[in-house]
Amino acid sequence: MLRELSLHILDLIENAIRAGASIISVTITEDRAKDVLEIAVEDNGPGLSVPVKVATDPFYTTKSGKSTGLGLSLFRFQVEQTGGELTLHRSELGGLAVKAAMQLSHIDRSPLGDLASTLASVVCTNPDLDLQYRIRVDASECEVDVSKVRDEFSPDERCGLTIAKHVYKQIKEGLSALKVTE
Amino acid sequence: MAKKIKSLKELQELKSRVKADIDLRSGPKETQITVHMGTCGIAAGARDILTSLTAELSKASIDNVTLRQSGCIGLCDQEPMFSLSDRSGATFLYVRLDNNKVHEIVQDHLLGGNPVTSYLSKE
Numbered sequence: 223m224l225r226e227l228s229l230h231i232l233d234l235i236e237n238a239i240r241a242g243a244s245i246i247s248v249t250i251t252e253d254r255a256k257d258v259l260e261i262a263v264e265d266n267g268p269g270l271s272v273p274v275k276v277a278t279d280p281f282y283t284t285k286s287g288k289s290t291g292l293g294l295s296l297f298r299f300q301v302e303q304t305g306g307e308l309t310l311h312r313s314e315l316g317g318l319a320v321k322a323a324m325q326l327s328h329i330d331r332s333p334l335g336d337l338a339s340t341l342a343s344v345v346c347t348n349p350d351l352d353l354q355y356r357i358r359v360d361a362s363e364c365e366v367d368v369s370k371v372r373d374e375f376s377p378d379e380r381c382g383l384t385i386a387k388h389v390y391k392q393i394k395e396g397l398s399a400l401k402v403t404e
Numbered sequence: 405m406a407k408k409i410k411s412l413k414e415l416q417e418l419k420s421r422v423k424a425d426i427d428l429r430s431g432p433k434e435t436q437i438t439v440h441m442g443t444c445g446i447a448a449g450a451r452d453i454l455t456s457l458t459a460e461l462s463k464a465s466i467d468n469v470t471l472r473q474s475g476c477i478g479l480c481d482q483e484p485m486f487s488l489s490d491r492s493g494a495t496f497l498y499v500r501l502d503n504n505k506v507h508e509i510v511q512d513h514l515l516g517g518n519p520v521t522s523y524l525s526k527e
Contacts, residue, residue, distance in 0.1 A: 229446050236441050240475055293443040336451075343454045347439065347473035382471055383458055 226335025234263040243267035267317035304328035338393040346386035364396030442476025448483035460510040497525040
């Protein structure tokens with residue numbers, strides 16, 4: 223089991239990168255009036271080559287030499303444990319969209335966790351990836367587009383670590399300003 | 405005042421010096437660390453290891469390291485782990501990591517040039 227929702231997001235991002243995606247979008251929506259937390263991770267990769275039911279089977283994997291694929295099934299378990307639903311469909315970006323909706327106040331919902339470190343770790347190791355992040359809490363929102371952050375630096379300065387530090391700071395400030403529920 | 409170029413040979417020497425300088429800045433770094441981030445690695449703490457690693461590199465002012473991520477390599481029981489390819493060209497697989505081990509590896513291997521053999525995979 224992954225102890226934070228942000229680690230599930232990291233796992234979905236790693237899946238998308240391994241599938242060849244160059245654009246990944248992460249959207250988190252917190253609707254306090256409806257008591258709903260939604261997480262969507264979309265990419266421009268090749269999409270699903272098997273039915274949804276097969277993709278979330280813990281004994282299905284696309285990796286050679288392995289017999290289990292636990293990432294999606296663990297996330298589905300976590301989401302369904304909170305009375306929510308995990309759906310997979312085609313993204314407007316051209317690849318896969320994984321969407322999870324869960325009850326925000328459910329006692330079994332895992333905390334969002336350290337989202338800033340999670341996304342910074344992706345940027346740090348994939349400096350050329352176009353990662354688009356958006357978080358909405360009721361009517362307020364904050365977004366970070368890594369390609370725009372990257373453009374603030376000259377080619378010599380564009381190392382993963384430098385961009386990651388700025389992305390981390392922007393996400394952290396946004397989370398604090400929006401007073402996101404843990 | 406800048407030195408005047410008086411021959412084709414001097415121009416070619418200048419070209420190779422500038423090219424070497426550009427390669428140094430934009431080419432591959434001499435040390436590469438790949439953090440393994442399959443579901444097993446993430447569950448075992450790979451993100452925190454990467455965060456700890458970037459903090460240790462910044463603290464030690466080491467900037468000649470390229471950080472990468474990859475998936476599971478089939479040694480799930482030894483996660484979290486990273487592979488380190490150093491300037492000798494050799495690759496070292498450090499396993500069952502925690503923040504203290506990351507600190508030691510940065511100090512002893514990256515700064516001191518001595519691999520920390522007790523943290524290497526025995527496989």
